[in-house]
Amino acid sequence: MFRNTYDSDNTVFSPQGRLHQVEYALEAVKQGSAAVGLRSKTHSVLLALKRSTGELASYQQKMFRIDDHVGIAIAGLTSDARVLSNFMRQQAMSSKMIFNRPIPVNRLVSAIADKAQVNTQEYGRRPYGVGFLVIGQDNGGPHLYEFSPSGNSYEYYAMSIGARSQSAKTYLEKHYESFADCSLEDLVRHGLHALRETLQQDKELNINNTSIGIVGPKSENETKEVPGGAFRILENSSIEPFLKTMVAKESADAPAPAAPAAPATGDEDVQMSG
C-alpha cells in the first residue's frame, strides 16, 4: 500500500535521514496551477494561472491580500492557504496594533514557516499542502519570498511554484539578471512570458485565467490610483493592457510566424485534473 516503510508518518526519518511525508506535501504544491513572482529595484509582482472546474464555475482564487504592503500567490490546497493567510493577516494586524509598524515581510514569512515546521515534526497533523510566493515592501524595498510546506522560506530575485513551474524557472534563470532595472511593465511582461511556459499545449493566457499582483508605484496600464504603492490584485479586463504587451512565443527566441490571434476569452481555460 505504501511506497516504502518510512513514508506513512511525519514523525519518522528514513534511514537516509529523509522525511517522506514532507516530500509528498511538496508534491501537493505541484498539483496546483503555477504562480510566478519577480522583483525589480522598485516593484515586486506576482502572476498566477487560475483554473476553473468547468464552464458553469468561476475561476479559483490564486492571490490573497495580507496587508497594504504584502500579498501572496498560492499553489496547492486552497483551504490550507486560507488558514495560513488568515494567520498572516493576524500577524500583520498585531504588528500594526502593538508598534504601529507594517510588519517586516521577512518576519511574516518566517512566522508561517515556523508554524509549518511544527507539522513536520509532531504527530497528529499533516504538513500543509500549499506553497506561497509572498511579495511585499518594507524599509528594505520590495521583496519576493517563497514559503513551502517543509517549513523553509527563501528570498529570491524571481521564482515560480506549482504545476510545470520548472519551465517557468528555466525562463526566469535565463533572464533574472535584467529584472533589477526593469520597468513595471517589462517586469510583468517577463512574468507573463514565464507563466506562459507552464501552460499545456494549445492553451493561452487570457483575462479570465490570469491574475496579476503588484506592490510598488502605479503602472501606466493601471487606471486606479495606488497610494503608497500598496499591494493590489489585477484581474479580468484590467490585465488586458498587460497581456497585449506579450511577445509571441516563437518570436521571443527565434524568428517566427506572425503572432497568434488575440487570446480567446471564456472557454480556453485549463481544466482541473481528476
Added chain:
Amino acid sequence: MDHFPTNWGRPRNDAFDAYGTYPIHQRPQNGPKDAFSAGVQRTQQPIVTGTSVIAIKYKDGIMMAADNLASYGSLARFKDVQRLHPVGDNTVIGAGGDMSDFQYIQTLLNELDIEEYTAQDGHSLGPAEIHEYLSQVMYARRSKINPLWNSLLVGGVKNGTRFLAYVDLLGTTYSASTLATGYGAHIAQPLLRTAVEGFEDVLTEEQALKIIENSMKVLFYRDARSLNKYQVATITKDGVNISESKHLETSWSFAEGIRGYGAQTQ
C-alpha cells in the same frame, strides 16, 4: 498634637493623613474596612517616586532632562537614580512616577530590544514604535485597573525625523515640540513653550541646553520633590548620549526675608 483647632474635642480620624506622611505604611488604618473591595485592591498610589521629566525638540534632534532623585513620600530617599533610559540606537525614555514600575518597564523594553536585535534583519524599532508599544502596555494595564504608575516621555530621531511624545498611567498620549511631566507640566512647560515653539528648527544644541538648564533650575526652586542634580539626554542622527550628572548652581539668599523659611525675627 493636632494643630487644627477645629478638630479639637472631636473623635480622632486616623484615616485622614493630616500631615501628608504617606506612603509610610505603618500608619494605622482605622477607616472602614470593606472585605470585598479589599480583596480586589490594586495599586492606589505610587511609593518611591520620581518627579518631572522635561523634553524639547531642537535643530538636531531631541533633548530631555530629569533629576536624579527618587523620593519616598516627602523624604528625599535615593539621590543617585537615573530616570532616563536608552532603548536601541535612536530612542530615550524619561520617567516620572513610581520608580519600581519604571524599572519593570525598563526590563520590558530590554527584552524587546534583544528580540529586535536577534532578528538581525536590518529592521529596528524607532521612537514612534517604542511609544506605540508603551501606550499599548499602559492602556492595557489601566484597563485591568492595575496601572503602571508613571508618566513617560519618549524622544528620538530615526530616518531624519524627530519624535517626541508622552504617555501616562491612563494610556493617554500626545505629542508636542515641548513636553513636561509631573510638576514640570505646570512650572516648566510654559517656559519651554515660550523658548521653543516656532524655533524647533533653529535652536542649536547650546541654546537648547540653556533652555533645559534654566527650566531645571526653576523646577528645583519651586518643586519640593526635586534635586539640584540631573542628567540630560540628547538624541540626534548620530545616536543617543546621556550626560553625567550635572549640578545646578542656585542661590537662596532671597529666601532669608521670607517668613516661614529663614530665621524668624518676630
Added chain:
Amino acid sequence: MTSIGTGYDLSASTYSPDGRIFQVEYANKAVENSGTAIGLKVKDGIVLAVEKLVHSKLLVPEANRRIQTIDRHIALATAGLLADGRQLSNRARDEATNYRETYNSPPPLKAVADRLGLYVQAYTLYSSVRPFGISTILGTVDQDGPALFVVEPSGVFFGYNGAAVGKGRQLAKTELEKLKLPELSLREAVIEAARIIYLVHDDAKEKEFELEMSWIGPESNNLHVHVPKDLFDEAEAKAKAALETFE
C-alpha cells in the same frame, strides 16, 4: 544496513534488540546531508562559518541566513534540516529570555546549551515526535571569556575549542586540529575558518555554495554580528587562493 525492515527503526520510542535508537541515528543522517558548519574558539572570541549550499541561482545572496543570533552575545549555527534549525533557535531565544527574566543578567552559554540539550532530548523519547534533524553549534563571549558548545540530535552536548558539523566535518576537524587555536587572533581565526569551509566543499559532488561567517569579540564589542565586509572579502580571497595552492 541491518536495521532496515526489522521494524525497530520506525519510532524514536523503540529500542532495537541491541539497545540502539535508530530514529536518532537517522536524524544524524539528515545532519550529514547538509552543508558544513564550523566554530572556532580563540583567546578573545569565537568565529562561526557555514557552507551554505545554493540550490538555485535565483536566491538573493546574503538574504537567507543560516547563522542565527540568540542573544546579544550568543550565536547559533546549525547543520541539518533548515526549518528545524529555526525552530531550535526560537527555543534558544525563549530560554535566554527566560534566564534574563529570572536572574536579570545575560545568560551564560552553559545554561542555554544545558536547556537546549534537555529540549532536544525530549524529542528522542516519544513515538509522537521525531528527533531534531540538526547538530547545533553555539558560541558566546561573556564575562568568563569565549565558549563553544555543540548540541547533537540525541540531546547530548559538549564544549569544544573547535567544532565541525555537517557533511564535511571529518576533514574540517582534521584541519581544526592542525591549528593552534589558543594562539590565533580573532582576525586570523576568520581567515582560517573561511579557508576550511572552502577546503571541505566538494566541488565535484555539490552545487554552488555561499560562505557565511559571523563573530563575537572585542571588535564587535562582544556582540554577535556578521563579519565586517572588508575582512570577509579578504578571508574569502585568501581561501580561494589557498585552495589553488592546496591542489
